[in-house]
Amino acid sequence: MNLKLRVWRQTDPSSRGRMVTYLVEDISPDASFLEMLDVLNERLILAGDEPIAFDHDCREGICGMCGMMINGVAHGPSRATTTCQLHMRHFKDGETIDVEPWRAAAFPVVKDLVVDRGAFDSIIQAGGYISAPTGAAPDAHATPVPKVDADAAFEAATCIGCGACVAACPNGSAMLFTAAKVGHLGLLPQGQPERDTRVVGMLEAHDEAGFGGCTNAGECTTVCPKGIPLTLIGRLNSDYRKAVTKRG
Amino acid sequence: MAGTGLLLVLFLFAHMAGNLKIFVGADAFDHYAHWLRDIGTPLLPHTWYLWIQRGGLTVAVVGHIAAAVILARRARLARPVRYAHRPKVQGSYAARTMRWGGVIILLFVIFHILDLTTGTVNPVGDAQHPYANVVADFAPSRWYVTLFYTLAIVSVGFHLRHGIFSALRTLGQQTPRGERRARAIALVLSLVLVVGYLSVPFAVTIGAIK
Ligand code: HEM
Numbered sequence: 401m402n403l404k405l406r407v408w409r410q411t412d413p414s415s416r417g418r419m420v421t422y423l424v425e426d427i428s429p430d431a432s433f434l435e436m437l438d439v440l441n442e443r444l445i446l447a448g449d450e451p452i453a454f455d456h457d458c459r460e461g462i463c464g465m466c467g468m469m470i471n472g473v474a475h476g477p478s479r480a481t482t483t484c485q486l487h488m489r490h491f492k493d494g495e496t497i498d499v500e501p502w503r504a505a506a507f508p509v510v511k512d513l514v515v516d517r518g519a520f521d522s523i524i525q526a527g528g529y530i531s532a533p534t535g536a537a538p539d540a541h542a543t544p545v546p547k548v549d550a551d552a553a554f555e556a557a558t559c560i561g562c563g564a565c566v567a568a569c570p571n572g573s574a575m576l577f578t579a580a581k582v583g584h585l586g587l588l589p590q591g592q593p594e595r596d597t598r599v600v601g602m603l604e605a606h607d608e609a610g611f612g613g614c615t616n617a618g619e620c621t622t623v624c625p626k627g628i629p630l631t632l633i634g635r636l637n638s639d640y641r642k643a644v645t646k647r648g
Numbered sequence: 649m650a651g652t653g654l655l656l657v658l659f660l661f662a663h664m665a666g667n668l669k670i671f672v673g674a675d676a677f678d679h680y681a682h683w684l685r686d687i688g689t690p691l692l693p694h695t696w697y698l699w700i701q702r703g704g705l706t707v708a709v710v711g712h713i714a715a716a717v718i719l720a721r722r723a724r725l726a727r728p729v730r731y732a733h734r735p736k737v738q739g740s741y742a743a744r745t746m747r748w749g750g751v752i753i754l755l756f757v758i759f760h761i762l763d764l765t766t767g768t769v770n771p772v773g774d775a776q777h778p779y780a781n782v783v784a785d786f787a788p789s790r791w792y793v794t795l796f797y798t799l800a801i802v803s804v805g806f807h808l809r810h811g812i813f814s815a816l817r818t819l820g821q822q823t824p825r826g827e828r829r830a831r832a833i834a835l836v837l838s839l840v841l842v843v844g845y846l847s848v849p850f851a852v853t854i855g856a857i858k
Pocket residue numbers: 663667681682684702705753757760761764765778782797800801804845846848849
């Protein structure tokens with residue numbers, strides 16, 4: 401396949417970036433999007449140019465490191481797919497593809513397509529954990545969990561923290577990520593002692609990091625590689641209301 | 649956003665029910681308008697209830713707009729650099745047009761109060777005879793007024809289609825089945841409102857109400 405790529409190039413956080421056009425020839429339709437960028441980068445290096453910086457790690461859709469706006473859609477055109485798992489056969493030969501980094505004040509660009517998602521860490525640090533005594537592993541049946549709760553908690557726990565929800569949100573909100581983390585722990589017995597302080601703390605950290613407010617637009621769920629459901633945001637809202645009413 | 653919005657939806661239903669009285673006849677409609685000024689009497693003096701309701705609605709509208717402005721401002725700050733390529737693919741049309749839709753509705757409400765409450769821009773403008781005001785308003789020769797009303801009411805429909813769903817979510821709706829129900833409720837209520845409101849101007853324009 402031959403493609404025309406327009407990629408955001410920015411040398412460092414403080415410099416001004418711009419879209420740069422590259423012609424990429426002879427790409428296998430079976431290559432992943434990141435492999436296509438690898439091929440382009442090899443050619444750039446051979447030509448003495450600076451390769452395009454992008455984040456990646458597992459390349460199997462489980463770590464949450466990769467992610468870029470592809471033609472304006474986070475992680476590109478296939479649903480429930482990370483950028484590393486997106487294949488070039490989803491594009492047409494000769495197509496022009498625009499590639500941009502996640503755009504959010506809370507996710508400053510480090511270089512090219514790499515953004516700093518440290519804001520997610522500050523949300524997690526504000527309550528995305530349980531305080532459990534250490535020691536020998538407890539018996540598996542010591543804390544019974546109803547099957548429906550276990551399934552729902554597991555679904556929420558599949559969030560890999562990629563940040564696509566923020567990138568797609570018209571408000572630049574990280575509510576889906578926050579709701580996934582609040583929901584995943586709040587659904588389990590182990591998460592109950594800190595349930596109230598968790599939701600309040602994580603929401604405060606979310607707002608402080610500079611993310612926007614949620615208007616239930618639903619763009620996040622459509623691009624989420626793990627299909628985290630929008631209903632979790634309703635659960636977060638109800639947890640938040642209960643926590644604030646109790647606190648008085 | 650959810651609290652003030654739902655209060656305004658309650659008003660919209662009460663207002664629509666009142667408007668539909670026009671199909672009963674001129675006397676019934678005018679009598680209804682006079683009754684509005686007498687609600688609460690003799691406990692409250694004449695028109696007091698109406699003024700209390702107007703006060704309540706104003707507080708709700710101002711609160712609703714204030715919340716919207718805060719959200720819009722936060723959204724702008726949260727994405728200082730825009731995307732070069734941004735298709736409008738996902739999300740519903742209704743969700744994407746909440747802000748502009750709200751502005752259109754506000755302009756409409758201002759025009760509408762000058763039209764049918766104060767009578768300033770109404771060809772008849774007789775506060776004692778609202779029936780005559782409405783009939784004069786939507787006469788075929790004033791098609792542009794009817795068109796503006798139609799545009800505004802369709803905007804209200806879109807606004808509520810997302811607004812009602814979003815309010816239920818904010819209030820804690822959180823099951824997949826509930827989500828399907830909330831979307832269905834929002835759609836049905838919006839359609840009922842659009843049809844109910846539009847029936848009056850169109851009935852006047854085609855001459856079913858004279
Ligand atoms: C075709 C549809 C409509 C018709 C025929 C209509 C008719 C009227 C009439 C006759 C009045 C004056 C009642 C009186 O003072 O006795 C009125 C008041 C009012 N209408 Fe409408 N209306 C329509 C749609 C709407 C919509 C969609 C909204 C809101 C978005 C709205 C908001 C109001 C408000 C706020 C007032 C009260 C003003 C006040 O008394 O303080 N109306 N309408």
